[in-house]
Amino acid sequence: MAVTIKDIAKRAGVSHSTVSRAxxxxxxxxxxxARRIRQVAQEMGYRPxxxxxxxxxxxxxxxxxxxxxxxxxxxxxxxxxxEVSAQAGGYSLFIAASQHDPVKERQIVQTMMExxxxxxxxxxxxxxxxxGRELLSYGFPVVVVNHQGSESFNYSIYHDDVDGSSQxxxxxxxxxxxxxxxxxxxxxxxxxxxxxxxxxxxMSDANLEVPDxxxxxxxxxxxKLGQESVEYFTRLSTKPxxxxxxxxxxxxxxxxxxEKAGLRIPDDLxxxxxxxxxxxxxxxxxLTTFDQPKFSIGQEAAQLLLDLLKAEDGIxxxxxxxxxxxxxxxxxxxxxxxxxD
Amino acid sequence: MAVTIKDIAKRAGVSHSTVSRAxxxxxxxxxxxARRIRQVAQEMGYRPxxxxxxxxxxxxxxxxxxxxxxxxxxxxxxxxxxEVSAQAGGYSLFIAASQHDPVKERQIVQTMMExxxxxxxxxxxxxxxxxGRELLSYGFPVVVVNHQGSESFNYSIYHDDVDGSSQxxxxxxxxxxxxxxxxxxxxxxxxxxxxxxxxxxxMSDANLEVPDxxxxxxxxxxxKLGQESVEYFTRLSTKPxxxxxxxxxxxxxxxxxxEKAGLRIPDDLxxxxxxxxxxxxxxxxxLTTFDQPKFSIGQEAAQLLLDLLKAEDGIxxxxxxxxxxxxxxxxxxxxxxxxxD
DNA sequence: GCAGTCAATGCACACGTGTGCATAATGAGA
DNA sequence: TCTCATTATGCACACGTGTGCATTGACTGC
Numbered sequence: 001m002a003v004t005i006k007d008i009a010k011r012a013g014v015s016h017s018t019v020s021r022a023x024x025x026x027x028x029x030x031x032x033x034a035r036r037i038r039q040v041a042q043e044m045g046y047r048p049x050x051x052x053x054x055x056x057x058x059x060x061x062x063x064x065x066x067x068x069x070x071x072x073x074x075x076x077x078x079x080x081x082x083e084v085s086a087q088a089g090g091y092s093l094f095i096a097a098s099q100h101d102p103v104k105e106r107q108i109v110q111t112m113m114e115x116x117x118x119x120x121x122x123x124x125x126x127x128x129x130x131x132g133r134e135l136l137s138y139g140f141p142v143v144v145v146n147h148q149g150s151e152s153f154n155y156s157i158y159h160d161d162v163d164g165s166s167q168x169x170x171x172x173x174x175x176x177x178x179x180x181x182x183x184x185x186x187x188x189x190x191x192x193x194x195x196x197x198x199x200x201x202x203m204s205d206a207n208l209e210v211p212d213x214x215x216x217x218x219x220x221x222x223x224k225l226g227q228e229s230v231e232y233f234t235r236l237s238t239k240p241x242x243x244x245x246x247x248x249x250x251x252x253x254x255x256x257x258x259e260k261a262g263l264r265i266p267d268d269l270x271x272x273x274x275x276x277x278x279x280x281x282x283x284x285x286x287l288t289t290f291d292q293p294k295f296s297i298g299q300e301a302a303q304l305l306l307d308l309l310k311a312e313d314g315i316x317x318x319x320x321x322x323x324x325x326x327x328x329x330x331x332x333x334x335x336x337x338x339x340x341d
Numbered sequence: 342m343a344v345t346i347k348d349i350a351k352r353a354g355v356s357h358s359t360v361s362r363a364x365x366x367x368x369x370x371x372x373x374x375a376r377r378i379r380q381v382a383q384e385m386g387y388r389p390x391x392x393x394x395x396x397x398x399x400x401x402x403x404x405x406x407x408x409x410x411x412x413x414x415x416x417x418x419x420x421x422x423x424e425v426s427a428q429a430g431g432y433s434l435f436i437a438a439s440q441h442d443p444v445k446e447r448q449i450v451q452t453m454m455e456x457x458x459x460x461x462x463x464x465x466x467x468x469x470x471x472x473g474r475e476l477l478s479y480g481f482p483v484v485v486v487n488h489q490g491s492e493s494f495n496y497s498i499y500h501d502d503v504d505g506s507s508q509x510x511x512x513x514x515x516x517x518x519x520x521x522x523x524x525x526x527x528x529x530x531x532x533x534x535x536x537x538x539x540x541x542x543x544m545s546d547a548n549l550e551v552p553d554x555x556x557x558x559x560x561x562x563x564x565k566l567g568q569e570s571v572e573y574f575t576r577l578s579t580k581p582x583x584x585x586x587x588x589x590x591x592x593x594x595x596x597x598x599x600e601k602a603g604l605r606i607p608d609d610l611x612x613x614x615x616x617x618x619x620x621x622x623x624x625x626x627x628l629t630t631f632d633q634p635k636f637s638i639g640q641e642a643a644q645l646l647l648d649l650l651k652a653e654d655g656i657x658x659x660x661x662x663x664x665x666x667x668x669x670x671x672x673x674x675x676x677x678x679x680x681x682d
Numbered sequence: 683g684c685a686g687t688c689a690a691t692g693c694a695c696a697c698g699t700g701t702g703c704a705t706a707a708t709g710a711g712a
Numbered sequence: 713t714c715t716c717a718t719t720a721t722g723c724a725c726a727c728g729t730g731t732g733c734a735t736t737g738a739c740t741g742c
Contacts, residue, residue: 004699347728
């Protein structure tokens with residue numbers, strides 16, 4: 001049985017109110033008794049009950065985080081950033097993975113509401129607008145990462161996927177590539193669409209054609225799927241000289257697939273990733289990718305949410321609703337001048 | 342302001358007790374009123390307050406999970422397993438990363454205690470025994486993954502590091518290797534020690550010597566550190582023909598380091614990983630490693646904790662305190678017959 | 683028709699903490 | 713010495729939910 005302030009009160013010969021005050025706001029209690037109470041609390045191994053406190057104060061000091069998958073290194077690093085900011089602000093994290101499953105999503109949203117989380121960060125690349133609205137209508141401050149449905153949410157941290165994808169595409173074009181394909185992840189909703197758009201816009205601006213067969217989507221982000229997709233691309237009648245991959249994990253698979261198929265990178269095929277996860281530097285050859293400031297994205301998202309919580313009316317005067325964090329192109333070894341043919 | 346059972350009671354013309362019962366145990370209230378109450382609750386968008394419920398029932402339905410690093414893919418997959426089991430059992434997760442930092446560790450332990458988590462899973466490869474005792478003495482059911490200090494904890498999920506490391510070493514010896522080095526991560530406490538021991542035992546049994554200089558530790562698990570360590574090994578006067586790495590992330594770095602140094606794997610040097618994280622199959626060459634059932638480890642850990650919570654006296658009669666999950670050797674391309682010299 | 687049984691519901695208190703208000707104690711000023 | 717301001721402390725209620733006990737009403741068996 002855990003020690004309560006009443007136990008301390010009895011032992012110290014005061015009322016529980018005095019104990020409560022002594023342990024929180026010391027200016028309302030004499031310094032002598034405060035000292036004694038603190039000592040008794042220490043001796044008895046007292047730990048305040050966050051549960052009881054939350055009930056009274058209507059603040060749980062907990063942030064809910066919804067993520068597609070915990071084991072995805074991209075989200076892992078964002079989570080790191082979120083954790084650091086949250087911990088610094090005295091908040092703990094409730095983390096749940098939706099696994100792209102609407103049923104789980106529903107469960108998670110429900111849990112967050114029941115647990116009376118102070119706010120929610122949505123990091124899931126696919127998240128149903130319906131559930132988002134549910135969170136909002138329940139009065140949760142919500143910060144969205146990944147630009148997912150930023151129209152309906154007030155605050156979001158936005159890494160410019162369109163721009164990043166454009167930069168990558170321009171890089172390939174500047175190397176001389178004309179036949180460039182796109183490998184997407186159909187489960188990543190808005191994000192894959194944005195990256196596709198950045199790619200298509202630049203191609204169109206450069207008057208380069210992208211046949212339908214050059215846009216290929218797989219269902220998930222596992223490297224294995226990237227590896228398998230190489231077969232698809234090599235079977236095309238006119239083969240692309242470069243593949244823009246939705247993200248690094250797919251690209252890592254593509255690199256392996258090429259190795260198996262005897263395709264040399266970048267001589268026979270250029271490959272690009274996206275996100276700059278740790279492992280993108282350790283393929284052979286290392287991946288040209290777009291470096292997203294993942295840790296900062298997480299930090300900023302949590303910080304924004306904390307600011308939002310401080311501003312009791314839910315509006316921060318001098319902060320833009322959408323914060324854009326710039327990434328930057330990282331040219332490594334997987335891209336090069338296309339071979340003549 | 343959230344809807345409470347009192348609001349529902351007023352609207353439905355009954356007492357709040359009846360509402361409470363109707364929404365939980367329906368056999369104590371007439372089916373007609375129960376139906377009506379449920380409907381009113383639905384209309385008003387009622388969400389029970391887990392906070393208030395926890396205060397009364399002294400159960401939070403929350404498990405605390407302490408992990409070294411969220412972004413480490415090894416822990417990521419374990420977390421996945423934990424999440425699935427926990428969610429199936431109706432529990433939510435409080436996740437915190439210790440980052441091998443004793444100060445953070447202390448904060449986390451404190452938070453878990455204050456939040457009145459129903460139980461704790463420790464997945465951190467380094468976790469101070471002092472903080473562990475603190476959790477136990479506060480009355481937390483604790484399940485330990487990673488065999489970290491299993492002496493002091495009652496229940497643990499144990500992946501046999503000594504055995505795994507032995508198998509890997511025997512594999513190398515069977516290929517003809519005699520000069521084998523070990524690359525450890527000094528931050529991983531017990532785990533790196535166990536894997537080192539498995540290695541040394543087998544070497545000793547085979548009458549193979551391991552000079553001190555063949556045992557090298559780096560501070561962390563980042564692939565970069567593995568890559569840099571190649572320089573160390575190549576500077577040795579008599580070079581090893583194989584390196585047993587503490588885990589895959591270090592091995593991935595070693596593979597890259599060898600590529601940069603012009604060392605061919607496995608012709609010039611054999612390299613082994615440990616854990617079989619996703620990316621271990623995508624290096625060039627792919628890594629020979631020891632496959633840990635990470636997902637199952639997480640699942641079993643959470644399940645064990647749930648069982649522990651059901652058994653109110655904290656003892657499960659027919660369950661062994663330590664559950665061993667067997668992994669298995671995975672021979673891929675990074676190991677081969679040593680070249681003559 | 684009456685005692686006894688049982689289902690349905692309300693009352694009141696509890697969980698641990700925080701806080702407005704009242705009260706007691708102390709000191710200062712006239 | 714009396715009044716008033718100030719400080720220290722206790723009392724009592726609140727937060728939202730769960731539950732033992734009492735009460736009420738209806739129904740069963742004789």
